[in-house]
Amino acid sequence: MEILGQITEFWRQAWPAAVTMIALGSAFAVLLLVASLKLKVQADPKVEEVLAALPGIDCGACGFAGCSSYAKAVVADPKLLGRCAPGGAATAARIAEILSLSVGGGSAPARPIVYCRSHTEDRLFYASYSGIDRCTTANALANVQACKFGCLGFGDCVRACRFDALHVVDGLATVDYDKCTGCGACSKACPRNLIEMVPFTHEVMMVVACRSREDGKTTRAMCKVGCIACGLCARQSDLFTVEDGYARMDTERYEPGEACETAMAKCPTGVIVYRGKGAPPPRPAGQKPARAAT
Amino acid sequence: MKGGLTFPGGVHPPEYKDLTEDCPIQVVPAPSQVVLPLSQHIGTPCRPTVAKGDTVQAGQVVGDADAFVSAPVHSPVAGKVKAVGLAPHAVLGRCQAVTIETDPNAPDDKAPSPQRFGADFNPETYAPEQIRQAARAAGLVGMGGAGFPTRVKLEPNPEQPKKVLIVNGCECEPFITCDYRLMLEWTDQVIAGVRLAARAAEVERIKIGIEDNKPQAIEAVRRAVETCGMDERIEVCVLRTKYPQGSERQLIRAVLGRHVPSGQIPPAIGVLVMNVATCAALAEAVVLGAPLTHRVVTVTGPAIGAPGNYYVPVGMTVGDLIEHCGGLTERSARVVLGGPMMGLAIADMTTPITKTTGAITFLVDRVVRGDRLARPTPCIRCGRCLAVCPEGLNPTKIAHAVMYEKPDLAEQYYMNVCMECGSCSFVCPAHIELTGYIKTGKILHARAKKRMPP
Numbered sequence: 001m002e003i004l005g006q007i008t009e010f011w012r013q014a015w016p017a018a019v020t021m022i023a024l025g026s027a028f029a030v031l032l033l034v035a036s037l038k039l040k041v042q043a044d045p046k047v048e049e050v051l052a053a054l055p056g057i058d059c060g061a062c063g064f065a066g067c068s069s070y071a072k073a074v075v076a077d078p079k080l081l082g083r084c085a086p087g088g089a090a091t092a093a094r095i096a097e098i099l100s101l102s103v104g105g106g107s108a109p110a111r112p113i114v115y116c117r118s119h120t121e122d123r124l125f126y127a128s129y130s131g132i133d134r135c136t137t138a139n140a141l142a143n144v145q146a147c148k149f150g151c152l153g154f155g156d157c158v159r160a161c162r163f164d165a166l167h168v169v170d171g172l173a174t175v176d177y178d179k180c181t182g183c184g185a186c187s188k189a190c191p192r193n194l195i196e197m198v199p200f201t202h203e204v205m206m207v208v209a210c211r212s213r214e215d216g217k218t219t220r221a222m223c224k225v226g227c228i229a230c231g232l233c234a235r236q237s238d239l240f241t242v243e244d245g246y247a248r249m250d251t252e253r254y255e256p257g258e259a260c261e262t263a264m265a266k267c268p269t270g271v272i273v274y275r276g277k278g279a280p281p282p283r284p285a286g287q288k289p290a291r292a293a294t
Numbered sequence: 295m296k297g298g299l300t301f302p303g304g305v306h307p308p309e310y311k312d313l314t315e316d317c318p319i320q321v322v323p324a325p326s327q328v329v330l331p332l333s334q335h336i337g338t339p340c341r342p343t344v345a346k347g348d349t350v351q352a353g354q355v356v357g358d359a360d361a362f363v364s365a366p367v368h369s370p371v372a373g374k375v376k377a378v379g380l381a382p383h384a385v386l387g388r389c390q391a392v393t394i395e396t397d398p399n400a401p402d403d404k405a406p407s408p409q410r411f412g413a414d415f416n417p418e419t420y421a422p423e424q425i426r427q428a429a430r431a432a433g434l435v436g437m438g439g440a441g442f443p444t445r446v447k448l449e450p451n452p453e454q455p456k457k458v459l460i461v462n463g464c465e466c467e468p469f470i471t472c473d474y475r476l477m478l479e480w481t482d483q484v485i486a487g488v489r490l491a492a493r494a495a496e497v498e499r500i501k502i503g504i505e506d507n508k509p510q511a512i513e514a515v516r517r518a519v520e521t522c523g524m525d526e527r528i529e530v531c532v533l534r535t536k537y538p539q540g541s542e543r544q545l546i547r548a549v550l551g552r553h554v555p556s557g558q559i560p561p562a563i564g565v566l567v568m569n570v571a572t573c574a575a576l577a578e579a580v581v582l583g584a585p586l587t588h589r590v591v592t593v594t595g596p597a598i599g600a601p602g603n604y605y606v607p608v609g610m611t612v613g614d615l616i617e618h619c620g621g622l623t624e625r626s627a628r629v630v631l632g633g634p635m636m637g638l639a640i641a642d643m644t645t646p647i648t649k650t651t652g653a654i655t656f657l658v659d660r661v662v663r664g665d666r667l668a669r670p671t672p673c674i675r676c677g678r679c680l681a682v683c684p685e686g687l688n689p690t691k692i693a694h695a696v697m698y699e700k701p702d703l704a705e706q707y708y709m710n711v712c713m714e715c716g717s718c719s720f721v722c723p724a725h726i727e728l729t730g731y732i733k734t735g736k737i738l739h740a741r742a743k744k745r746m747p748p
Contacts, residue, residue, distance in 0.1 A: 126641035132727055137734045141387075143641035148387040159699070191737070214380055214388070 046075050046098055053094040054084060059162065061085035061183035075099065085110055086181035108199040110182050112166075112175055113251075113275050115194050116151040117209035120171030122224040122285045123147060139191040146222040149212040151194055160189035177277040198251045204276035206249055206260055208233070213245040220269075224285045227271045236263035247271075265289060298506050300534040301547040303684035305717045307468050307537055307635060309507065314471045314594045317602035319479055322618055324371045324396050324403050328609030329381045329646040330356055331391045335435040336442045337363035342392055348375045352404065353585050355433075356392045365443040366433040367392070370587035370607035372400035382645040384631045384638055391646070394609070404588055406605055408480035411577060413521040415482065417489040422450075425494035425580050432579030433586050433649070438462060438540070438569035439632065441650040444576065447566060448494040457564040459492045460549055461502040461573060463511065464533060464540035467633030470653040472590040473570045475603045477504070477511040480574055481518040487573030489522070490580050495566050500528045501549050507535040537635060538715040542567045544684050556711045571652070586649055593619045595656030597626040606647055612654060613643035628657040635716045671724045679718035679728055685711050689718035693728040696735035701742065704735045712736070 051071040058066035062083035064073055074080045078099055082092045088109040096102065124146035131137055135156040138144040144152060153171035160166075165179035166186055173186075173195070187195040194211060208227055212219045216228035227247050233240040237259035239250045249272075254260075264272040270283035283289075333339035340357030344350055350369045357367040373396040381391035426448050434444035450456065461484075465473040477484055492500050502519070504512050512532060519528045531549050533539055543554050546565050554560050560567055571590065578584045587608055594601040599620020606615060612629065616622060630637035631651050647654075679689040688707055695704035709732060718728040 132730045132734065134734055136737050137730055140733060140737060141639060142382070142384055142645065143387065143639075146642070191741070218380070 044075060047071050049098045050075055050095050053087075053091060053098065055086045055091065055181075057086060057163075057181065059086055059181055059183040059185075061181070061185075085183055088182070108201045110184070110197040111177060111180055111200045111276070112182070112184070112186050112195045113198045113205070113207050113209075114151060114157075114173050114175060115196060115207070115209055115211045116149075116172060117271060117273055117282055118147070118150050118172060118223045118225050119169070119285070120153065123150065123171070124222045136191045147212060147214075147219075147226065149192065149194075149214070150210075150223060150226070152192065156189045156191065157186035157195060160185040175275070177275075177279075200276060201252070201254060202256065202276070204256075204274050204279045205251060205254060206256070206264065206272060207251065207275050208240070208247045208249050208271055209273050209275070209282075210246050210271045215245060219245075225269050225271055228269060230268060232266050232268065233263035233272060236260070236266065298532045298534040299503075299548040300536055301539070301544040301684055303682050303686065303717070304536040304538060304544070305682050305720050306535075307720060309535075310469045310594070311471050311474075311507070313469065313596075313601045314592050314603055315474060317471075317475070319406065319475050319590055319603045319605050321403065321405055321605045322607065322610070322615070324400075324607055325610045325614040325618075326398075327376065327393060327395050327611075327614075328369070328371055328607060329391050329393050329611060329644070330367050330369065330609040331381065331383045331386075331389050331646060331648055332357040332367055333383070333386065333389050334367060334441060334608075334648040334650065335365045336440065337361060337365070337446075339390065340364065340367050342378045342390070344375050344378070344392060346375055346378055349373075350375060350394060352400065353587060355585075356394070363443055363446050365430070365435050365445070366585075368433055368585035368587050369394055370404065370609060371396040373397040382642045384640055384645050384648065384651065403607070404584070406480065406588070407578070407582065408483045408574075410582065411480075411482040411486045413482060413518065413523075415486040415489070415522070417486070417493045420490065420493070420580055422494045422496060425490050425576075428580040428583070429494070429576055432575070432584065434572065434575055434579055435586070435649050436569060437571040437575060437586075437589060437649060437652065439636070439650050439652060441648075444568075444572055447568070448491060450496045451561060454561045455564060456495050456497045456561060456566045457499065458550065458566070459488070459495060459497040459500045460545055460565060460567045461488050461500065461570060462540055462542070462545055462567055463502055463504040463508075463515070463570045464545060465508070466505060466535070466537045466540040467635050467637075467653070468537075469594045469655050470592045470633050471594075472592040472603050472652050474508050474511050476570055476574055476590055477508070478514050481514045483577050484570050484574045485515070485518045485522055485528075486581070487575070487577035488528070488568075490576055491566075491568055491573055492527075497566060498527070501531050502528065503531045503533050503539075503545050503549050505533050505535045505539055537717065538684060538713075541684065541713060541715060543713070556708065589647075589649060589651070591615070591647060591651055592653040593656075594653060595626070596658050596660075597622050597624050597656035599623050608649055609646045611644050611646050612640065615647065615654065616643070616656075622656060624658055626656045627659045630655045630657060635720070636714065670726045673724055673726060676723060678721045678723065682717045682721050684715060684717065685713065687712055689728040689732065690726070692735065693718075693726065693731035696731045696738070701735065701738060704732075705739065709735050709739065 054067040056067050062070045064070040084091050126143045129144045133154045135152040135154040151172050153168050155168045157173050158166045163179050165176045184197050210227035212226045219226040219228050229242050229245050231242045273282040338359045338361035340359045342357050344356050352372045354369050355366050356369050373394045376395045377393040380388045383389035430445035435441040516530050575586050591606045673690050692704050692707045692709045712732045716729045
C-alpha cells in the first residue's frame with residue numbers, strides 16, 4: 001500500500017514534465033516533417049546508379065577527383081561517357097543504359113606500353129651512377145646510361161602506380177596487365193615519355209619496343225635490343241613505319257597476321273615484341289632472327 | 295684586405311686553386327675532329343646551315359636560328375663536315391650537332407690577341423647597335439655557365455632601364471682559375487669588353503666584383519681601370535671570398551646591397567651582370583669581328599697529368615683534351631664539367647667542350663667528399679643548411695617534401711627560388727643530397743605545369 005502511495009505521489013508531481021516532453025517531441029516531429037518536405041534535396045537517382053556501376057577505386061584516370069565526381073559529371077554531360085579506364089567498355093555500356101543512350105562501338109581500353117625492351121645486361125653503361133635513385137634525377141645527368149631514350153629503371157612509374165601493376169624487372173619497367181586498370185599515372189611519371197597509353201584493340205598487341213632516335217650504328221653500340229631503323233619490318237607489313245630513327249607499329253590498325261609475324265621473326269635485334277595479358281616472352285637478346293621461308 | 299662586401303649565408307669549400315692559378319693560358323692546337331652541339335645556349339636551338347660533305351672555313355657559321363633568344367654556332371677549324379646528327383652533350387645527354395673533320399693542311403690555329411687592346415682603346419668609335427649586332431653575329435653567350443645569349447642581355451629595355459653593369463670576376467667555385475688568368479693576362483681586353491658592354495647596354499655605372507683571394511687580379515684590373523680614363527664610372531669592388539659569391543643574385547646583393555625580387559631577373563632592379571670571359575669575347579667580337587670559337591678552360595683536379603688553363607677550340611672532345619693535358623695519372627672517380635659544386639658529372643669522354651664550359655675537374659675518390667660515408671642518415675634538424683642557404687630557404691623541408699611526394703608543400707617552401715648552388719648538400723652532416731632532391735622537385739614541378747591544360 002505504501003508503494004502505491006509513493007507512485008501516486010510521484011505521478012502527481014511529474015505529470016507536467018511528462019506532458020511537456022510529449023508536446024515538445026510532437027512539435028519537433030511536425031517541424032522536421034515539414035522541413036523534410038519543404039527543403040527536400042532532389043537527389044538524382046541516375047547519379048546513384050552510375051556511381052554504383054563505376055569501379056569505385058577513385059583512380060582519377062577520367063580527369064575527375066574520384067568516381068562520385070565523375071558520376072555527377074557524366075550524368076550532366078553524357079559526352080564524358082567512356083572516360084572510365086578501369087571499367088572499360090562494360091562500364092561505359094552500363095552507364096549508357098542508365099542514361100538511356102546508345103554507345104557506338106565502344107572504344108578499346110587504353111593500356112600502357114613501355115617503349116623499351118632493354119634489360120640492364122643489354123645496355124651500355126659508361127660509368128656507375130651513385131646519385132638519388134629516381135628516374136627524374138638520373139635523367140638530368142647526361143651519361144647515366146649510354147642510351148638517352150631507353151628505360152632508366154629507377155621506377156618513377158612504379159611509385160606512381162596505385163595498383164601494383166608495374167615493377168622494375170632487371171632494370172626495365174614491366175607492366176602486369178592482369179592488375180593494370182589503365183589509369184595512365186605511369187605514363188605521366190616517366191621523365192623520358194617512354195610509357196604511352198595505347199588502346200588495346202586485341203588482348204595482346206605487337207609493338208616495336210624502342211624509341212631511340214640514334215642512327216642504327218650508334219643504337220647497336222648502345223643496346224643489344226634497340227631499333228636500328230633498318231626497315232625490314234616495314235617491307236613485310238604496311239603497319240610498320242620508320243621515322244625519326246626508329247620503327248613504329250600503327251597500333252590502331254593492328255590485326256594479328258602472318259605479315260606481322262614474319263616482320264617480328266625477321267627483326268635483326270628482336271625489338272618487335274608482344275605486350276598484353278599473357279603475351280609470349282620476347283626473343284632472347286642477341287639471338288639471331290629466324291630464317292623465315294620466303 | 296679583410297672584410298669586404300658579401301652576402302648572407304654561403305660556405306667555404308677548400309679552394310684547390312693552387313693547382314692551376316700560376317699556369318699561364320696555353321693555346322691548344324686544333325684536334326683532328328670537333329663536335330659542335332647546336333644547342334650551347336639558353337633559347338631556341340640552332341638549325342644546321344651546313345650538310346654532310348661540305349667544306350667549312352674557320353669561323354664559318356654552321357648553325358643558326360631566326361629566334362631572337364638564340365645564338366649562332368661557328369666552326370673553330372677549317373675542314374669537312376663529317377656528320378650532322380645526334381652527338382653527346384654535357385647537359386642534354388644527346389643533342390643535334392655538327393661534326394667537322396679538321397683539314398690537316400689548314401692555316402695556323404686561332405690565337406688569342408690580347409695585345410690588340412691597350413689602355414688607349416676608345417669604345418666611342420662603335421655605335422651601341424653595332425656592338426649588339428656584333429655580339430649576335432659572333433654567337434656570344436654568357437660564358438660563366440648559364441649561356442644566355444649576350445645580344446638579348448645587352449638590348450636596352452625602355453621599361454626597365456639598366457643603370458649598373460656588374461662584371462663578375464668572382465670565380466667562387468673551387469678549382470677553377472680561368473677567369474682569374476683572363477683578368478691577369480688579358481686585362482686590357484677585358485676592360486675594353488666591359489666598356490663596350492656598358493655602351494651597348496647604355497648603363498651609367500660599372501662595378502667589377504672580384505673576390506679577395508685574387509689580390510693580383512684586383513691589382514691588375516685596378517691599374518687598367520685607372521689608365522683607361524673613365525675611372526669615375528668604373529669601380530673595382532673587393533668581395534669577401536665565399537661560395538657562391540659568383541652567383542648573380544648574391545653578387546648584386548654584395549656589391550649594391552640590393553635584393554633581386556624572387557622569380558625575377560636583375561634587369562628588374564636595373565642591373566646587368568656579365569662574366570669577365572664574356573666581356574673579353576665581346577671585345578674580340580666587336581673590334582676584330584672574331585666569332586666565339588675558342589675559350590679558356592681550366593683543366594684541373596688531382597687526376598690529370600698537366601693541370602692548367604688552356605685556350606681550347608669549342609667542340610674539342612674531353613678525351614682529346616685529356617690526351618693533350620698529359621692524360622690521367624690515377625683512377626679518376628668523377629669527371630665534372632665545371633667545378634665540383636655546381637658542375638655536371640659526365641661519363642662519355644666524347645662529350646665536347648661548349649661555349650659555357652669553364653673547367654673540367656678530374657676528381658679522385660679521396661676528394662669526392664663522403665664517398666666513404668656516402669650512405670645518407672636521417673635528418674637531425676641541425677639547421678646547418680638553413681644557415682648557409684644564400685637565398686634564405688629551408689632546404690631540408692623542401693628536400694623532404696620532394697622525397698615524400700608532396701609537391702605542393704615543396705612549392706610552399708619556395709622550391710623554385712633555389713638556384714642549386716649545392717651549399718646545403720655540402721654542409722649536411724647526414725650526407726643527404728638536399729640539392730639533388732630540390733632539383734628533382736623543380737623538374738617534376740616544371741613537368742606538371744607543362745601538362746596542365748591551358
